[in-house]
Amino acid sequence: MKHVVIVGGGFAGLNCARKLAAHPEIRITLIDKNNYQQFQPLLYQVAAGFLAPSNVAFSLRNILVKHPNVEVKMAKVVSADLATRTVVTEQGQSYHGDFLVLAAGSQANFFGTPGAEKFSYPLYSLHDAELLRSRILAVLEAADRDPSLVAKGALNFVLVGAGPTGAEMSGTLGDMIHRALKEEYPNLPLNEANIYVVDMGHAVLSAFSPKAQTYAAKMLEERGVKVRLGTAVKEVGSGHVVLSDGTNILTHTVVWAGGLRASDLSTSLGLRPGHGGRIDVQPDLTVPGFPEVYALGDFSNISGKVGDTLPQLASVAEQAGKWCARNIAADIEGEPRKPFDYFDKGIMAMIGRSAAVAEVGEHRHELQGPIAFAAWIGVHAALLSTGRAKIEAFVEWAWDYFGKVKGDQVLDRFSQADIDWNDDSGEDASGPSAQTTPTKSDS
Ligand SMILES: Cc1cc2nc3c(=O)[nH]c(=O)nc-3n(C[C@H](O)[C@H](O)[C@H](O)COP(=O)(O)OP(=O)(O)OC[C@H]3O[C@@H](n4cnc5c(N)ncnc54)[C@H](O)[C@@H]3O)c2cc1C
Structure with a gap:
């Protein structure tokens, strides 16, 4: 019986495992540092409290329970020997396969920006989203108790990066602050809140068409978001952000949506990493020189039809996972692998309630507004792993859309409410003042 070891139970690894599971003659071990698959496209909805964590994270054992030939192990893989197809975990166990699939995804890339790793909130994992949700609620609660904290930046939010994550998070934050929470915080001057999106580039959603970019910028403005393009973040402090034009913004909530790189495991493989620290793969998704080792999804650079590199998208990872499973099965059966x-189903981004852009299919048929919003909901619900998750997410979205009740405004990461307001290392962009935030690391 051939054994396949898969590292990472995200879109790529999980779809590979599910597809291989249909072959009873193959044994599969799926290793992930978490016991769940997390659905990154909806993390910002958890951060904004519109969805509960259980709407975007799904037990791997539960998903795979009906497949006796799949074994799930919760462990962090710290090294991999590609020649012997053996991986070693943090706890010291090793797993050897006839085939090895590396699908360990991405992590935030802070590009060496001083203070960014320590003080800003990335948004790549469920843990990140839960910390951010608690921090957003913590600054609101603090300002509600003590309105003088507004002058210390309590209601200033800075998002670094105007790509899909930055645009989606800032638009949703605008909906949350200016719409959803008004009744719950009647004494809070939410109209004094400032949401900034800062990007070195010259467009919001740079991967989209100019028409979609203009629409997205307008939708953000309507939600009270201030877009600062052509501007870099030079430093993130405990209570402020310094921009390349010299502006200091007092804030305790900086969201890092400024870039990604392959997860740390890529540095332990003895390979020269490609762009973004990712592993360059061959057309059949194998690692050059290692015909039984595959690298997939965000962990890899996969070439497209015209020699371009495919983007880091859930649909690329999902399809690559299934394709890899087919190639492994073909190998075992003595059939040739296929490139x-x-x-390409297209790209889409949701800027807020009823506002989205979609470019559908290879020919990028453009949609905007409620119809793109509906398409976004349909596509993302379809990507969710379980039938129950699809139904629950729909119910939450419908509840939010047609009613006034908002999902899951729970401050459960108490360390995020531990804010030092007395640091005066920054100066408010809109007037003199100062404040701080301790490091965001948390349990
Ligand atoms: C905020 C956000 C929004 C996004 N929105 C969209 C969107 O709207 N549409 C879209 O198509 N794409 C979107 N993406 C991109 C999409 O989520 C990724 O392209 C996709 O998740 C990649 O799948 P993957 O399987 O390669 O990696 P992941 O889904 O990240 O899975 C990697 C897995 O590997 C595990 N892992 C990592 N390191 C180790 C280790 N050392 N040992 C064991 N396990 C490990 C992780 O726990 C994780 O489960 C978004 C991404 C983010 C961050």
């Missing part, structure tokens, strides 16, 4: 053929 990966990505079916």
Whole structure:
């Protein structure tokens, strides 16, 4: 019986495992540092308290329970020997396979920006989203108790990066602050809140068409978001952010949506990493020189039809996972492997309630507004791993859309409410004042 070891139970690894599970003659071990698959496209909805964590994280054992030939191990893989297809975990166990699939995803890339790793909130994991939700609620609660904290930046929020994550999070934060929470915080001057999106580039959603970019910028403005383009973040402090034009913004909530790189495991493989620290793979998704080792999804650079590199998208990872499973099965059956053929369904981003942009299919048929919003909901619900998750997410969205009740405004990471307001290392962009935030690391 052939054994396949898969590292990472995200879109790529989980879809590979599910597809391989249909072959009873293959044994699969799926290793992930978490016991769940997390659905990154909806993390910002957890951060804004519109969805509960259980709407975006799904037990791997539960998803795979009906497949006796799949074994799930919760462990962090710290090294991999590609020649012997053996991985070693943090706890010291090793797993050897006839085939090895590396699908360990991405992590935030802070590009060496001083203070960014320590003080800003990335948004790549469920843990990140829960910390951010608690911090957002903590500054609101603090300002509600003591309105003088507004002058110390309590209601200033800075998002670094105007790509899909930055645009989606800032638009949703605008909806949350200016719409959803008004009744719950009647004494809080929410109209004094400032939400900034800062990006070195010259467009919001740079991967989209100019028309979609203009629409997205307008939708953000309507939600009270201030867009600062052509501007870099030079430093993130405990209570402020310094921009390349010299502006100091007092804030205790900086969201890092400024870039990604392959997860740390990529540095332990003895390979020269490609762009973004990712592993460059061959057309059949194997690692050059290691015909039984595959690298997939955000962990890899996969070439598209015209020699371009495919973007880090859930649909690329999902399709690559299934394709890899087919190639492994073909190998075992003595059939030839096939080069990966990505079916491009397009790209989409949701800027807020009823506001989205979508470019559908390879030919990028453009949609905007409620119809794109509906398409976004349909596509993302379809990507969710379980039937129950699809139904629950729909109910939450419908509840939010048609009613006034908002999902899950729970401050459960108490360390995020431990804010030092007395640091005066920054100066408010809109007037003199100062404040601080301790490091965001948390349990
Ligand atoms: C905020 C956000 C929003 C996004 N929105 C969209 C969107 O709207 N549409 C879209 O198509 N794409 C979106 N993406 C991109 C999409 O989520 C990724 O492209 C996709 O998750 C990649 O899948 P993957 O399987 O390669 O990696 P992941 O889904 O990240 O899975 C990697 C897995 O590896 C595990 N892992 C990592 N290191 C180790 C280790 N050392 N040992 C064991 N396990 C490990 C992780 O726990 C994780 O479960 C978004 C991404 C983010 C961050």
